[in-house]
Every structure is written in structure tokens, then in C-alpha cells.
Amino acid sequence: MDAPPPATRTRTRTAARDVALLAGVSTATVSRALNNPEHVDPATLERVRDAMAKLRYVPHGVARSLRSQRSRMVGAIVPSFDYALYARTTSALQQTLSQHGYAVVLAEHHYDLAQELQVARHLIEHGVDAFVFVGVEHDPRLFALLEDYGRPFVLTWGVDPERRRPCIGFDNRAAGHQMARHLIALGHRRFGMISAPLDGNDRGRERGAGIRAALAEAGLALHESHVQYAPIALASAQEAMERLLALPQRPTAVLATNDVLAVGAMMACRAAGVRIPQDVSITGVDNTDLGATQTPGLTSVRTPIVEIGRAAAEQLVARLDGREYVANQTLPFDLVFRGSTAPPPQAPAAPARSTARAPRAKA
Amino acid sequence: MDAPPPATRTRTRTAARDVALLAGVSTATVSRALNNPEHVDPATLERVRDAMAKLRYVPHGVARSLRSQRSRMVGAIVPSFDYALYARTTSALQQTLSQHGYAVVLAEHHYDLAQELQVARHLIEHGVDAFVFVGVEHDPRLFALLEDYGRPFVLTWGVDPERRRPCIGFDNRAAGHQMARHLIALGHRRFGMISAPLDGNDRGRERGAGIRAALAEAGLALHESHVQYAPIALASAQEAMERLLALPQRPTAVLATNDVLAVGAMMACRAAGVRIPQDVSITGVDNTDLGATQTPGLTSVRTPIVEIGRAAAEQLVARLDGREYVANQTLPFDLVFRGSTAPPPQAPAAPARSTARAPRAKA
DNA sequence: CTGTTAGCGCTTTCAT
DNA sequence: ATGAAAGCGCTAACAG
Numbered sequence: 001m002d003a004p005p006p007a008t009r010t011r012t013r014t015a016a017r018d019v020a021l022l023a024g025v026s027t028a029t030v031s032r033a034l035n036n037p038e039h040v041d042p043a044t045l046e047r048v049r050d051a052m053a054k055l056r057y058v059p060h061g062v063a064r065s066l067r068s069q070r071s072r073m074v075g076a077i078v079p080s081f082d083y084a085l086y087a088r089t090t091s092a093l094q095q096t097l098s099q100h101g102y103a104v105v106l107a108e109h110h111y112d113l114a115q116e117l118q119v120a121r122h123l124i125e126h127g128v129d130a131f132v133f134v135g136v137e138h139d140p141r142l143f144a145l146l147e148d149y150g151r152p153f154v155l156t157w158g159v160d161p162e163r164r165r166p167c168i169g170f171d172n173r174a175a176g177h178q179m180a181r182h183l184i185a186l187g188h189r190r191f192g193m194i195s196a197p198l199d200g201n202d203r204g205r206e207r208g209a210g211i212r213a214a215l216a217e218a219g220l221a222l223h224e225s226h227v228q229y230a231p232i233a234l235a236s237a238q239e240a241m242e243r244l245l246a247l248p249q250r251p252t253a254v255l256a257t258n259d260v261l262a263v264g265a266m267m268a269c270r271a272a273g274v275r276i277p278q279d280v281s282i283t284g285v286d287n288t289d290l291g292a293t294q295t296p297g298l299t300s301v302r303t304p305i306v307e308i309g310r311a312a313a314e315q316l317v318a319r320l321d322g323r324e325y326v327a328n329q330t331l332p333f334d335l336v337f338r339g340s341t342a343p344p345p346q347a348p349a350a351p352a353r354s355t356a357r358a359p360r361a362k363a
Numbered sequence: 364m365d366a367p368p369p370a371t372r373t374r375t376r377t378a379a380r381d382v383a384l385l386a387g388v389s390t391a392t393v394s395r396a397l398n399n400p401e402h403v404d405p406a407t408l409e410r411v412r413d414a415m416a417k418l419r420y421v422p423h424g425v426a427r428s429l430r431s432q433r434s435r436m437v438g439a440i441v442p443s444f445d446y447a448l449y450a451r452t453t454s455a456l457q458q459t460l461s462q463h464g465y466a467v468v469l470a471e472h473h474y475d476l477a478q479e480l481q482v483a484r485h486l487i488e489h490g491v492d493a494f495v496f497v498g499v500e501h502d503p504r505l506f507a508l509l510e511d512y513g514r515p516f517v518l519t520w521g522v523d524p525e526r527r528r529p530c531i532g533f534d535n536r537a538a539g540h541q542m543a544r545h546l547i548a549l550g551h552r553r554f555g556m557i558s559a560p561l562d563g564n565d566r567g568r569e570r571g572a573g574i575r576a577a578l579a580e581a582g583l584a585l586h587e588s589h590v591q592y593a594p595i596a597l598a599s600a601q602e603a604m605e606r607l608l609a610l611p612q613r614p615t616a617v618l619a620t621n622d623v624l625a626v627g628a629m630m631a632c633r634a635a636g637v638r639i640p641q642d643v644s645i646t647g648v649d650n651t652d653l654g655a656t657q658t659p660g661l662t663s664v665r666t667p668i669v670e671i672g673r674a675a676a677e678q679l680v681a682r683l684d685g686r687e688y689v690a691n692q693t694l695p696f697d698l699v700f701r702g703s704t705a706p707p708p709q710a711p712a713a714p715a716r717s718t719a720r721a722p723r724a725k726a
Numbered sequence: 727c728t729g730t731t732a733g734c735g736c737t738t739t740c741a742t
Numbered sequence: 743a744t745g746a747a748a749g750c751g752c753t754a755a756c757a758g
Binding site for chain 2 (some may be wrong): 743744745746747749750751752
């Protein structure tokens with residue numbers, strides 16, 4: 001229970017004026033020494049720099065921002081940091097931006113697009129120059145706000161097929177589609193799906209859509225009772241899988257729209273004594289360490305987690321500098337096959353349409 | 364390959380002056396309506412608020428910062444976001460700060476205390492009001508800098524025994540100590556340790572020290588060949604464990620100073636056909652999902668990941684508001700026992716000092 | 727190449 | 743309760 005003095009910023013810090021005085025120049029020259037050293041006489045430059053060093057001068061970025069209309073801060077608004085994914089993307093973003101002298105202001109919206117709008121407003125108020133968002137779909141008022149305040153932004157983790165706005169991501173639908181194809185090729189015919197709630201999550205929705213499309217193309221039904229929605233957390237995914245396991249026509253393969261959900265499903269199987277992959281195959285998306293280290297390892301989609309962050313940073317820096325940039329980037333992904341997928345218990349090797357049942361040994 | 368116009372902040376945004384004009388008041392009153400509404404006549408207040416709404420006025424935080432000497436931004440400088448831990452703490456920090464109108468500026472230093480100093484300097488330049496750091500130990504110049512610029516800060520994830528600076532964390536040494544005690548109590552006598560590199564990581568160092576102390580107190584040796592240092596990543600931990608497994612006197616229990624290292628060790632065991640816990644027990648620290656979901660589950664220490672972030676935010680807000688605050692908080696932790704620990708292969712139930720070997724069945 | 731001047735948008739005395 | 747005026751620290755525009 002300490003009773004400290006209120007946090008006051010006492011002694012005024014050394015300002016450009018102090019440096020100017022010591023170096024015998026004007027503040028304008030101090031400013032130039034910092035921002036356009038090539039326009040300063042080498043001898044003068046040295047005097048100024050000496051003075052800066054002597055006084056340990058740190059420019060007042062806030063004053064600079066007010067005058068120059070640029071804060072050199074970028075807002076990163078992500079759904080959540082609980083899922084390690086966005087933390088890693090943000091880390092890459094931060095590292096790259098930092099190399100260019102930009103700072104990252106962080107905010108979460110917890111899959112609430114209305115809150116995302118609020119948060120963006122706050123960050124504009126705080127003065128950020130540009131934004132990175134996750135997902136392609138947002139509140140129209142968000143785009144209006146960004147337009148109003150002339151803030152460049154880039155959408156990540158998805159692609160806008162119509163290329164209306166700058167996007168850096170990959171084709172989530174294709175990812176779901178390919179994973180479903182993999183299981184179909186293994187001989188599965190009875191599927192379950194564990195999806196993140198669709199609200200405010202276009203990545204999950206696209207992945208699910210890809211899965212549904214692949215099954216439909218193969219003439220396979222995915223009854224809604226075989227689709228479970230669960231918040232992105234192990235416990236809720238586990239419960240979702242329990243419901244799937246309790247189904248009369250239990251699926252032989254369960255596709256989760258991300259690794260956390262998939263691992264939650266694996267936990268449910270372990271608890272229920274259901275063997276993976278002998279009794280049921282499970283797949284995730286994102287290829288996280290969480291999935292890769294399971295026993296058996298989780299078959300997943302390797303998504304460009306770090307590349308997205310880096311590319312987003314580079315695009316924004318280019319734009320803020322008025323340079324050319326590639327507005328839409330579709331990055332590659334690929335499937336990583338591990339032990340969690342195998343042919344179904346009674347695998348119909350033949351491309352039968354019905355739930356055929358021909359006994360077959362598994363690898 | 365788009366060639367866009369340079370990102371210009373065109374049309375000057377609506378400022379307090381515009382609101383004042385529309386409401387028929389001065390900018391001073393607009394300011395008061397925002398910051399001291401109780402000092403404004405209710406009727407006037409309403410007019411001003413209407414005008415703000417009509418113009419969708421968003422205050423210019425940068426200008427406000429320059430004038431008021433407070434940016435309402437807090438810098439969070441963490442070692443890395445790759446280890447999900449700090450992301451979760453930062454998430455809690457951000458949520459709490461956000462409720463009080465503060466934004467979080469994020470930076471990593473990758474366990475380089477010199478870079479941490481640099482980064483802090485940058486964030487001061489960007490104008491943050493206060494800082495959160497991870498760990499108790501830092502470059503003395505960092506503290507000098509913070510002192511110079513009058514920036515309050517709180518150190519997290521550790522405790523300063525001498526209570527010289529505000530700290531919110533837990534006793535890492537005790538955590539390591541208790542975990543080692545657990546394994547000793549199970550009958551283990553030959554130990555290995557996988558530690559994060561000690562440089563710039565006082566949490567790891569303290570945990571290791573606690574482990575060493577517990578072993579020493581039990582009269583057990585921990586030869587340096589049985590201590591492996593590995594960067595906090597699965598692959599390097601796996602290699603470290605491989606070295607431990609190759610030892611002539613292979614340990615029956617391996618203590619890792621965090622969950623990532625422990626899981627890496629588990630991977631090495633699986634690859635080598637070494638059974639957990641029958642052949643070797645493994646423990647981690649931090650009780651992450653990564654460890655909890657392994658087969659068998661990882662015995663670990665539940666650390667106050669979220670509480671640290673929340674408490675740090677609350678302390679800083681209190682300080683910045685000039686309110687009282689608790690400078691030093693030691694939060695509790697506890698051990699979580701899972702399947703990765705069991706008595707050693709040939710457990711000497713008796714408190715033997717030598718590497719006795721009496722056959723014994725395991726649970 | 728360098729200095730002078732003005733002012734970014736806000737808050738804050740100091741009057742009234 | 744409200745307004746006028748000053749100025750936070752810097753950079754941009756313009757002279758010279």
C-alpha cells in the first residue's frame with residue numbers, strides 16, 4: 001500500500017531549442033539534421049549531432065506528429081491473441097514495421113465487428129497512420145471511417161475475390177476444399193465438421209464453405225447435425241466433438257476449421273477411447289505447434305502466418321512513403337499430412353458413392 | 364503492380380473549431396465539454412454534443428497529447444510473441460488498459476537487453492506515458508532513461524526481492540524448486556535439466572536456480588553435462604533432449620524451465636522410443652495448452668499469465684491518475700500434475716543417496 | 727546552406 | 743459558466 005506522488009512529468013525534457021543553442025544554429029537546422037541531413041553542411045551537421053549526443057536529445061515524436069501529420073504508428077486490430085496465430089502474425093508485422101521506424105499499436109475485438117469499429121475509432125484518435133485488419137469482411141462504417149480520415153489499411157488472412165480493397169492472405173475456401181478432398185480420397189464418406197462461430201469470422205466461413213463444396217462435389221451429404229459450432233477454445237471444441245461422437249451415424253472423419261478446434265476434438269476422442277486415426281480421422285487448419293505435437297500429429301494446412309505479417313508491413317510502409325505497392329497478394333498454402341488421418345475403419349477403396357463397406361487393412 | 368497516389372491526408376479533418384462554430388461556443392468550451400463536462404452548463408453541453416455528433420467529431424489525440432503532456436499510450440515490451448505466453452499476458456494488459464482509454468504500443472526485444480533499451484527509447488520518442496517490461500533484470504541505462512523521462516513502469520513475471528522497483532509476478536525460483544521436490548518425492552535421483560538460455564532471461568535463471576537448490580538440498584548432484592541450454596523452440600529443445608538421452612547415465616527425470624522446452628523434450632522421447640513417464644519423467648513450467656494436450660499430459664506449473672497483465676494495467680492506470688497503488692505484487696502459482704511424471708523405472712522408495720536400483724512396479 | 731516565421735489542434739490559465 | 747489568448751515542440755515555406 002504505497003502512497004506515491006502523482007506521476008508528474010517534471011523537468012521539461014531537452015528540446016530542439018536546447019540542441020540549437022548548444023550547436024549555435026536554429027531549430028530549423030536541428031530539424032533538418034534529423035530529417036534531411038543531406039541538406040545540411042557536413043561541418044554544421046557534425047556540430048548539431050555532437051550537441052544532440054551531449055544532451056542525449058530524443059525528438060518529441062508527438063510534436064513532430066502534430067506538425068507533420070504522420071505519427072509513424074500503425075494500428076493492428078486482431079480478433080484475439082488467445083489463439084497464438086494472430087500473435088505470430090503481429091510479431092512479424094511489428095518486426096518489419098519496426099525496421100522502418102514504425103511502432104505498432106495493438107487492439108483486439110474478440111470477433112465483434114461492432115467493437116472493431118469502436119477500437120479503430122480509438123486508434124485514429126490516438127493518431128495511427130494506417131491499419132492492419134484480420135479478415136476481408138468488416139462493418140461498412142469501418143471502411144467509411146477509414147476513408148473519412150484518409151487512413152490506408154490492409155486486410156489480411158483472406159483474399160477479396162473482387163479485389164476492391166488491399167488484401168494479403170490466402171484462399172481459405174481452397175484450404176478447406178483441399179483438406180476435404182484429402183479425406184475423400186482416403187475413402188471417407190461420413191463427415192463431421194467443427195467450425196468456429198461464423199459471426200465476424202470470414203476465414204472460418206470460407207474454410208467451411210470449401211469443405212461443404214468438396215463434399216457436395218463428391219456427392220456426399222453433410223447433414224447439419226454433423227456440423228458443430230464452437231468458440232475457438234479447447235474445452236468448447238471438446239464438447240462439440242462429444243456431440244459428434246454421440247451421433248447415431250458417427251462420422252469417420254472430422255474436419256475442424258482450425259487447429260485449436262481439431263486438438264479439442266482429439267481430446268474428446270482420447271477421453272472417449274475413440275482411436276485416432278483408426279476410428280476417426282481429424283484435420284485442422286493453420287499447422288500450429290499445438291497440432292503438430294499431438295499424438296498422433298495433426299494433419300493440417302500450413303498457412304502463411306508469418307509471411308502475412310511481413311507482407312502487410314511492407315505494403316503499408318510503401319504506401320505511407322508514397323511508393324508503389326502490390327495491393328492484392330494471394331500467398332500459397334499447403335497440406336501437411338500427419339498421423340491423424342487415415343482411411344476409415346471399413347474403407348471402400350473403390351470410388352463408391354454410397355457408404356459402401358469393404359474391409360481393408362490400414363497402413 | 365498498382366501505381367497509387369501517395370498516401371496523403373487530404374481534406375483537413377473536422378476539428379474542435381468546427382464543433383465550436385456549429386454550437387456557437389468557443390473551442391475552450393468544446394474542450395471542457397469533453398474533459399470537464401461538469402463545468403459546462405447543461406444546455407450548452409447538449410448543443411456541443413449535438414454538434415460533435417453531427418460532425419462526427421473525433422478529437423485529435425496527438426494535439427491533445429502535445430498540450431497535455433499525456434498520450435494515454437502504454438508501451439509493452441516483451442521478449443517475444445512466438446512463445447504464446449507473453450501474447451496472452453499482453454492481451455490481458457491491453458483489454459484492461461483499453462477499458463481506461465489507454466492504447467498499447469507493442470514491441471519485442473528477442474531476449475536482447477540492449478535492444479530492449481533501444482526499443483524503449485523509440486517508444487518514448489513515440490510518446491508513450493508508461494511501460495510494462497518482462498523480467499526484473501534490465502540494462503541499468505534503461506532505468507536511467509525511464510527516470511530521465513519520468514516514465515512510470517512496472518516489471519512483470521518476476522519479483523524483486525529487495526522491492527526496489529514496482530514488480531508484478533511470482534517466485535520463479537520457488538516454482539522450479541517445488542517441481543524438483545515433486546520429482547524427488549517420486550523417487551527420482553538422476554536428473555536432467557533443459558533450460559532457456561540465461562542471457563536476458565531472469566525467469567529462466569531463477570527457475571533453474573530453484574531446481575538446482577532443491578536437488579542440492581536433497582544431496583543430489585546435477586552434473587553440468589546433464590544441463591542443456593536451448594533457445595525456446597521445439598526443435599532446439601528436441602535436440603537438447605537427444606543429447607540428454609545419449610548420456611551414459613541417462614536421467615530418469617528431466618526438468619524443463621518452460622512448457623515449450625518440455626514438449627520439445629517429449630518429441631525427442633517419442634522419436635527415440637523412450638516412454639513417458641515409464642522411462643523418463645518430464646516437467647515444464649507455465650501450464651500452456653501446448654503441454655496440457657500432450658499424450659501424456661505435461662506436469663507443469665500454472666503461472667498467473669493473465670493476472671499479471673491485468674494487475675500491471677491496473678497499477679499503471681492508478682499511477683498515471685495519481686492514485687494509490689500496490690507497487691509489489693507476488694501472485695500465487697501451483698503445480699498441475701499430469702501423466703508425464705511418475706516414479707523412476709527402478710524406484711528406490713527409500714531415501715537412498717546413491718543411484719540405488721531396487722526393482723519396483725509402477726502405477 | 728541556413729534562419730525566420732507561422733502554425734499543426736488542442737488545453738489551459740486568466741479574465742470576465 | 744464561458745471566451746480570449748498563449749503555447750506544447752516541432753517542421754514547412756519562404757527568404758536570403
